[in-house]
Amino acid sequence: MKVLIVSDTHGxxxxxxxxxxxxxxxxxxxxxxxxxxxxFYIEALAECPCSIVSGNNDFFSDLPREEVIDIEENKVLVTHGHYYGVSMAFDxxxxxxxxxxxxxxxFGHIHMPVLETEDGILLVNPGSLAFPRQRGRRPSYAVLETDGNGKMNVEIRYL
Incomplete structure (x- = not known):
């Protein structure tokens, strides 16, 4: 299974x-x-199932604050991150x-790519495609691929 992970596109x-x-x-x-x-544009563009959550700039949105999704044998929390203090730490x-x-x-919010494990939880932030904040400020996203047995391999990619 291949999953495209993006965040902070800001329209x-x-x-x-x-x-x-x-x-x-x-x-x-x-x-x-x-x-x-x-x-709605993103769902039409993707032409596949989408999980889209609201961020701190999604005013008056009907999008969920967060979702738990299944990716093969894995359960994944999808959230923007601002309710969890991700600007300071990921715990x-x-x-x-x-x-x-x-x-x-x-998660998103910080506009910087993150790929790390904390307390046994894989944390993935694809960065921002619109307003990147990391050194070099290259727009980024993540691609997750599973091996059919649930093992997740994630890579941060840049435009």
Whole structure:
């Protein structure tokens, strides 16, 4: 299974379109928030099942605050992250994922890619396709591929 993970597109679709075209085909798209009203466009663009959560800039949105999704043998907490203090540390997010029986958490908000494990929880932040904040400020996203037995391999990729 191949999953495209994006975040913090802030209504700017150009780089999202590039990432989708570069990585197609994929089986699922996960957006970790701050779509700014573009959720229907994103779902149409992806042409596959989508998990899209609200971010701190998704005012008046009907999107869920967070979701728990299944990716083969894995349970994943999808959230924007701002309710878990991810700008400071990732321990609250890892705890929330663990409490929900998840072995991974996908999040956004900080506009910087993260790929690490904390307390046995795989933490993935794809960075931002619109306003990257890491050194070099290259737009980024993540691609997850499973091996058919549930093992997740994640890679941060740059435009």
């Amino acid at each position: 700017r679709d150009e780089n999202l379109e590039l990432a989708v075209n570069r990585e197609a085909p994929f089986d699922m798209l996960v957006h970790c928030g701050d779509v700014e009203g573009r959720e 609250q997010l890892a705890d929330a994922a663990k409490q929900r029986g998840c072995n991974a958490a996908f």
